[in-house]
Every structure is written in structure tokens, then in C-alpha cells.
Amino acid sequence: MRIKHVQAWWVRIPIAADRQHRSDFGQVQTFDAAILRIETDDGLVGWGEGKNAAGSAGTYGALVHMLNHEIGPQLIGREAGDIGVIWEMLYNGVRHESASASGHAMPQLARRGLSIAAISAVDIALWDILGKSLGQPVWRLLGGRKLERMPAYASGGWANAETIGDQLKSYIDRGGFKAVKMRVGAMDGAPHISAARVRAARKALGPDVEIMVDAHGTYTVAEAKRFINLVSDCDLAWFEEPVIADDKQGMAEVRAAGCVPIATGESEATRYAFRDLAVLKSADIFQPDPAFCGGISEAMKIGTIASAFNLRFAPHLWAGAPCFFAGLHVCAASPASFTIEYSLGANPMIHDLIEETVEASDGMIAIPDSPGLGFTVSERFLEAHAQST
Numbered sequence: 001m002r003i004k005h006v007q008a009w010w011v012r013i014p015i016a017a018d019r020q021h022r023s024d025f026g027q028v029q030t031f032d033a034a035i036l037r038i039e040t041d042d043g044l045v046g047w048g049e050g051k052n053a054a055g056s057a058g059t060y061g062a063l064v065h066m067l068n069h070e071i072g073p074q075l076i077g078r079e080a081g082d083i084g085v086i087w088e089m090l091y092n093g094v095r096h097e098s099a100s101a102s103g104h105a106m107p108q109l110a111r112r113g114l115s116i117a118a119i120s121a122v123d124i125a126l127w128d129i130l131g132k133s134l135g136q137p138v139w140r141l142l143g144g145r146k147l148e149r150m151p152a153y154a155s156g157g158w159a160n161a162e163t164i165g166d167q168l169k170s171y172i173d174r175g176g177f178k179a180v181k182m183r184v185g186a187m188d189g190a191p192h193i194s195a196a197r198v199r200a201a202r203k204a205l206g207p208d209v210e211i212m213v214d215a216h217g218t219y220t221v222a223e224a225k226r227f228i229n230l231v232s233d234c235d236l237a238w239f240e241e242p243v244i245a246d247d248k249q250g251m252a253e254v255r256a257a258g259c260v261p262i263a264t265g266e267s268e269a270t271r272y273a274f275r276d277l278a279v280l281k282s283a284d285i286f287q288p289d290p291a292f293c294g295g296i297s298e299a300m301k302i303g304t305i306a307s308a309f310n311l312r313f314a315p316h317l318w319a320g321a322p323c324f325f326a327g328l329h330v331c332a333a334s335p336a337s338f339t340i341e342y343s344l345g346a347n348p349m350i351h352d353l354i355e356e357t358v359e360a361s362d363g364m365i366a367i368p369d370s371p372g373l374g375f376t377v378s379e380r381f382l383e384a385h386a387q388s389t
Helices: 061-075 083-102 114-134 164-175 191-205 221-230 248-257 270-279 295-308 321-333 379-385
Strands: 003-014 030-040 045-050 149-155 179-183 210-214 238-240 262-264 340-343 364-366
Touching (some): 030 061, 030 114, 030 321, 061 083, 114 295, 114 321, 149 164, 149 321, 164 179, 191 221, 221 238, 221 248, 295 321, 321 340
Parallel strands (some): 149 340, 179 210, 238 262
Antiparallel strands (some): 003 030, 149 364
16 A cells, blocks of 8 residues: 555635625635545545645645655655554654654754644545545544534634624524634724624624634734723633634633633644643634645544643644545544534635535534545536646
């Protein structure tokens, strides 16, 4: 089961004008990702995804070039089942043999950003191949599935105070969700405007629906504290990315200032960053993105850190199909997981890129039973939306 061929594409899928939304990322007109295909010498194909841009839109030329011209050639001829060995080889770069012999990491200087996004794509694809080669879903290889279906929350919420209640209610009607997430922060300007939207949402939904809020790291510490104070009686399930990921001390200060659980991690890469979040007491809920944090292998390690510190685990899954399905398998196998993010904005990278139907029912998402990650890419659709790089 040697790797024979590696090919990545920058896939850009337009979003219809009537389904677009505006947030602190601007008007989202396309859904973009780096989609990776790895084929072995016995004909098995695995699919992966790497992310390096904010939100769902962005530029992926550099990441795709790295996968095709730097990472890909290193993989040809290697045993596809050596997932952990390949991860460490790519992470440690030219010193990977010394790192392996010494028993500790010696990463290359470019150990974050594009490098980890590329490793993430490779790792997800290799787990897909391994599952297919054994005829088993990936969750079984990770230790088993604790639930056949897992609770999900509807992720969206950009409307103003006058219409946010109706927008969130539409999510509940669509998938039977018992939890919803809305965006706050720089998109609104001052914290009191976000707080007014949250209050309107709580009034519309009543006390029995959980509400999460996500600031995308756009508040200062002082603004985040002010926001928490303004919504202290709204019983929020979590406050996501209150400040930038680089200010872990500031995030710890925000967490200590109020009683709202702090969730973060979509902008973090590798277990080392999440170790720091745990030690600094910066977060209650870890949210690694499998397409950015280091893939399935690293997401499982991050889940273990969460469990060891008695924290919870809810991966960031506003993503394409390879990342989303990777998250389903990781959540199925992780003792610290408790909910699945399900995007209610336009997401053609899940719904149109693959042949399977992905949907929520009664607020639950089914964990796939098929070998590998459990989806089939429409290669014709992929090729139709692949950008020349």
C-alpha cells in the first residue's frame, strides 16, 4: 500500500447571492479549500483537506503549491499506513531522522500556518485510505464509536437584533436543533450592539435552547469583559474566541472575569498550543479544526489533553467534506467530545462536493459506518470548480 500519486486543488465554489452573509470576514461570496487526493499503488484513494484562510473564503494557491510540489514528492513510495511516522517526518523536516532517534520533536522553523495545514490534509487523506484498506470506518481505528448519533448545534446567526430571533428559529425548524450559535464582535461595532442582538435571540428562543456566541477573536480583553457583563443574565452556553488566539493570557483573564464558558482553538495548530491553553486556564472547550490543527492524528491528541484537564472538546467544523467527516470520526472516538458544529450558512463544500447527503435530524448527526471517512467525492464537480494555480 505505497503512495503512488498526490494531487491537490484549490477548489472555489460560488455561493448564490441570496445565500450569502456578511460578518467580520466581509461578504462571503465563495467557499474555498485545498482538497487533496492521495492514491496508492493498489488503487485506494483517500481525500484530505487543508485550510489557511479566515472563514470559508480565501486564497489557497500557496497551500496547494506546497502540497503538489513540496509535500507530495516526499510522500511518493512511502507506506500509506505509516500515518504517525509521516506526520512527524513532515513536522520535523530535514531533522526528522534525528528527532525519531532522539525521541523528541525537532521541528523545522516553519512549524505552523501553511506547513501544518498541509500536514492536516495529508493526515486526513491517509486515515481515509487506512480505513478503506481495512474495510473499517475511521472511528473504529481510533478506538471505537461512543454514539451512533451525536448532538449538533446550528452554526450561523448574523442577523440584526430585529431579525436574529427569526433567523435562529429557522435553524431549529430546519434540523430540530436544541442549540444554536450566533456571531458577535467586530461585525457589530460596540459590544452593546452585540449584547442587544444576544438579548433579542434569548427572548425569541426562550430558556430551553442553548445559545453560543462567537466573536472570531475580534474583541480586546476589555471589550470581551464588557460584553460578558452585558449578557450575564442570558445563560450563554459558551463565548467563542473572545480575543485573538495569540493572546492566551488575555483569554485567561476574560475567562476569569465571568461565568460564561470560553471556547477556542480553531486558529490554533498542534497539541503544543492546546497544552498552553490548558496550563494557562484560558479555555473550557477546545475547538481544533482538523484541516488546520494537524489532521485527525493531532485532533485526537488534543482531545486527550482536554480529557486530562477535565475540559470539553467540540471541533471547529465550518469546513469542506473531508474536514467535516474527519471531525465526525474524531468526536465519535473522543471521550471529551459532546457536540458537532453544523453550518447553517451556505456550504457547497459539504453538500455539493460529495455524493452523500449530510443533514441533521432531531438535532443529531449520524456517525458514518462506511469504510474510511465515509464519503464519495464527485470528481466531476471538483474539477469543475478547481482553480488554476
